[in-house]
Amino acid sequence: MTFVSFVVESLLEGALLTPVEKIIFILLALVSAGFTIHGFKTIIDSIRKGRPAPELKNVPLSLVKAAVTVLFQQTIFKARKALSAIHMGLFFGLITYAFVNLIDVLEGLVPGFDLVYSGRHVPNAPTGLVNAYNLISDVMSGFLLVAITVFLVRRFIVKDKALEYRENVLLHPKVKAGGQAKDSLIVGVFVIMHVSAHLMSQAYRLTDGADPFMPIASFLNSIFGASQTGVHVAWWISLGWVMFIIPYLLRSKHTHFFMAPINLGLAKQNPRGQLDPAIPLKVIDGQKFEPGAKVITDLAWTRIMDAYACVQCNRCQDVCPANFYGRPLSPSALEVNKRYLLKEATFGSHPDRWLAPLTETVISPEAVWSCTTCYACVRVCPVGNEPMADIVDIRRRMLIDGFEIDSGVQNALQSLATNGNWMSKGKRLRGRWAKEMEFPVKNATEEAVEYLWFVGDTASFDERVIPNTKMVARIFNAAGLDFGILYQNESNAGNDVRRVGEEGLFEQLVEQNMQAFGKAQFQRIVTTDPHSFNTLKNEYPQFGGKFDVKHYTVVLLKLLEEGKLTVKNKLSHYKVTFHDPCYLGRYNGGFTAPRKLLELLGVEFHEMPRNCENSFCCGAGGGQIWMGKVAPGERPAENRIKEALSTFGEGANTKTQLFIVTCPKDMIMYSDAVKTTGNEGKIEVRDIIQLVAEAVGVEEGERVVDAL
Ligand code: SF4
Ligand code: SF4
Known part of the structure; x- marks a missing residue:
């Protein structure tokens, strides 16, 4: 008799469950399946009510990749490492339990199907496999009980603040009334009862004492002994709960058990820095x-x-x-x-x-x-x-819909519509800094250049940043870089306009810049502004503008590596840390060039705890820099300056401590934060170009030909 025919034939006979109990169980399973299917259908119908999403490519491959990601729980380790490790164990435990439940059902329905003691009652049972299964399910049961207890203690006894919301955050009344906690409690209690009942049903089966492949069940058996009634009751508690919990999960916050892997498989495929259009x-x-x-x-x-x-x-x-x-x-x-x-x-x-x-x-x-x-x-x-x-x-x-918006944002948008910049400056003033230079800066709409320098609003108009803009020009010039700018033909690139939600104005700015690009002859674009960099690189292609866009840190590094700039003075007298701007780093992966540059310059480099992908925003993006009202409390930039200082440590300092930025907005945000936190004299904010200039020996107002 084969194993399969044994199982099928045995279903027709009496087993752990009586024939009446078998019918009840099968009916319960059908009702549970009905509610589960209804749950899935309701969820799918609600998702289908959404608007079309950008087209996804190669969905089967994405789903397979997501399945592998979920299997190895790769994404949860981006934060909270210790809890994530426990979650990983919990995940494997629950996967294992899907199989354990199947075996338990067979043990209930099939006479003689009993895997304890190496499955000695099951004809031709693969002993090694049965022992491995017994050991894994027994140990995993113990782990699951510990893991779920940790999560319940975290939520209900320790009351981890990370699971709470600020008072001023809008919450659904049911969330406010503790709906999430109730869901967690129900599922937590289910897991504890389900797993404990399974362990007890195994323990009660051990009529001949301990089974070495079931250490926990054997331990329980040594306390409670063997009992057929015990097996019966424990089986019903364990499996009966499952009939209830599966449909419940689809109506609770735990839909993520099913939906998270699918969601990961269908997640955004476009570049991080590309927003979906306002209309599908x-x-x-x-x-x-x-x-x-x-x-x-x-x-x-x-x-x-x-x-x-x-x-x-x-x-x-x-x-x-x-x-x-x-x-x-x-x-x-x-x-x-x-x-x-x-x-x-x-x-x-x-x-x-x-x-x-x-x-x-x-x-x-x-x-x-x-x-x-x-x-x-x-x-x-x-x-x-x-x-x-x-x-x-x-x-x-x-x-x-005419919602009231901050007056600062409103003014910025008006200026952008009229002047092409958010700083209420006349278009003709955009290139004024260039006309003040000691060498001519090419107009890329009049003569061909290799690099079209897209300067951006802050670097063009803000008096606090213009000295750095001029220094970038001097270094490019000293290195013999063939570059030019658009002068009054440049408009704001539109990155923050789009993120504020003004899609129409964004499209207008794109059109203006595309016209300017059309007049110019260039091979690639360079910019010091990560916001412009992002939208030119990732969003202009949506409007037919495909350009090779570089951040100035990449260009500077290339110039140094090619020997077009030479470090004459190593900057070992500086102790520096570096802030990754969101739109350069997290959005576009520009982590390496600034760090390599700093290494070449010879500074003493200290990495802040929140760096690269995990960098902390300065608080200026998404139009925040335009806001007229400043909210009370410690601003993100202030917190970042404190982080930098604590990275340097308290000890005696013989070196000048610097906070290095590679974004004109960061220059403003952090210089301000140094003042408002009272840290002037302890730390100084500098653009990386200032360090490059010092190292290669380019000074303000001079043309340094020997730097070539
Ligand atoms: S969106 Fe949900 S799953 Fe994602 S990090 Fe926030 S709370 Fe966690
Ligand atoms: S500020 Fe940053 S982290 Fe917060 S919601 Fe906006 S994008 Fe997300």
């Missing part, structure tokens, strides 16, 4: 869309799915600079609120909730305007969610 490019059946998002179905379907995939772990909130600053923004609350809104609209049978404004149910208007678009929340999310993209879509619609 793919229109089905002549549907008409208004730009941005007012209600939940205005979001792309992939971002409705985000809510079901969300683990509600608050990792995104931990890294959010706006949340740190005490603003009413929590990217995790946004996803959690979406989840509860969806639950009301679907399982709660309140179809009117589909029409509930997002600014009243999901995120407050003030929170919408607090986002710096730093991408930290998206980067850290273990399941590929994009709360930041929702915020930009909500901004887009708020602007159309």
Whole structure:
């Protein structure tokens, strides 16, 4: 008799369960399956209500990659390493338990199917495999009990603050009333009862004493002994719970068990620095869309799915600079609120909730305007969610619907529309700094250049930054770089305009710049501004502008490596740290060039704890630098200066301590933060170009031909 025919034939006979119990069990399983299918269908139907998302390529491969990522739990280790390790164990435990449950069902339904003592009652049982299974399921049961207890203690006894929200964050009433905690408690108690009952059912089976491959069950057997009634009761407790919990999971915050891997597989494929258009490019059946998002179905379907995939772990909130600053923004609350809104609209049978404004149910208007678009929340999310993209879509619609916006932002947008810059400066003033140089700076619309230098607003107009702009020009000139600028033909590149939600104005700026590029002859673009760098590189291709765009740190490094610039003075008298700007680092992976440059210059380099992908935003992005009102509390830039100082340590200092930036906005944000934190004299903010100039011997107002 084969193993399979043994199982099939045995189903027709009496077993651990009586024939009546078998019928009850099978009926229960069918009811449970019915509720589960209904749950999945409801979720899928709600996701399908979303707008078309940008087309995904090679979905099967992405899903396979996501499955591997989930299997090795790669994404959760971006933060909270110790808890993530326990979560990883919990994940493997629950996967193992899917198989354990199957075996338990067979033990209940099939007479003589009993795997204890190497499966001695099962004909032709593969002994080695059975022993391995017994050992793994026994040890994993013990681990699961410990792991789930740790998570319950964390939530209910230690009351980890990381799981809480600020008072000023908009929360769904059910979240406020502890809905998440209730879900966690139900699932936690289920796991404990399910696993304990399974262990007891195994322990009660050990009629001949200990089984060396079941150490925990054997230990329990030594206390409680063997009992057929015990096996029976424990089996029903263990498996009965499963019938209830699977459909429940689909109606709880634990939908992430099922949806997270799919969400990861269907996550954003476009470059990080490319926002989706305000109106979907793919229109089905002549549907008409208004730009941005007012209600939940205005979001792309992939971002409705985000809510079901969300683990509600608050990792995104931990890294959010706006949340740190005490603003009413929590990217995790946004996803959690979406989840509860969806639950009301679907399982709660309140179809009117589909029409509930997002600014009243999901995120407050003030929170919408607090986002710096730093991408930290998206980067850290273990399941590929994009709360930041929702915020930009909500901004887009708020602007159309006439919501009140900060007067500073309004002025900046007006100036951008009229002057092409946010600083209310006349267009002709854009190139004034260049005309003050001691050598001619080419106009790229009049003569061909290799490098078109896209200068950007802050570097062109802000008196605090212009000396650095001039120094970049001197170094390029000293190195013999063939470069030119667009003078009055340059407009703001539009990166922050788009992130503020002004898609129409963004498109206008793109058009203006594309016309200017059309007049110019150049091979590549260089810029000192990471914001311009990002949109020129990642978003202009959406409008037909495909350019080779370089950040000036890359160009400077190349000039040094090619010997076109030479380090004459090593800068070992400086102790420096470096701040990764969001739009250079996290968005575009520009981590290496600035660090290599600093190494070549010979400074004493100290890395801040939050660096590279994990860098902390200065607080200026996403239009925040335009805001007229400054909220009370410690600003992200102030916190960053303190981080830099603590990185240097307290000891006696013979070296000048420097905070190095590679973004004109950072120059302003951090110089200000040094003053407001009272750290003048302890740390100085410098653009990397100032160090390069000192090292290669280029000075203000001089033409240093021997640096070539
Ligand atoms: S993009 Fe940055 S500021 Fe905006 S929600 Fe995410 S972490 Fe917070
Ligand atoms: S959005 Fe991602 S990081 Fe934030 S709570 Fe949800 S799963 Fe965690």
